[in-house]
Amino acid sequence: MVDLARGGRPFRTGDEVVSCRITSEPGEDGTLMAMNTGGTVAVYLISYDLVGPHRDYEAVTDHIMKTYGTRAKPLESVWLVKTSKSAAEIRDALQQHVDSNDKILVVTLTRGWATRKISKVVTDWMHQHI
Structure with missing residues (x-):
């Protein structure tokens, strides 16, 4: 997240100071993207859409399970991971396990969240780590 009203400088979210930068490369829709620069947990x-032709969900799952010790899987193609890596680093590592036309979304989570019909194991994990 980045506070554009403050010119992209670090700002406070909850109890944690988050540092972000705005990339100079626009996304597919032309908007600039904000990225966690890493270093802080x-x-x-x-989230990912494997559109083919191979749809190798096992490769993605194996990578996430081997790379991130603190993790939860609330939905079919959605994981929550706790790491000091940046969003871009997570995305780049996942790209090695998907086809060139597959889609990947990596978003930093903050304290505000809500669920419906998500397992107690996952919501307990979320209460502990988010």
Whole structure:
């Protein structure tokens, strides 16, 4: 997250100071993207659409399970991971396990969240780590 009203400088979210930078490369829709620059531990939501032709969900799952010791899987193609890596580093590592047309979304999570019909194991994990 980045506070554009403060010119992209570090700002406070909850009890944690978050440092971000705005990339100079626009996304597909032309908007600039904000990225956690890494170094501080954060919880990320990872979501992906494997559109083919191979749809190797096992490769993605294996990578996430081997790379991130603190993790939860609330939905079919969604993971929550706690790491000091940046969103870009997570995305780049996942790209090695998907096809060139597959989609990946990595988002830093903050304290505000809500669920419906998510397992107690996952919501307990979320209470502990987010």
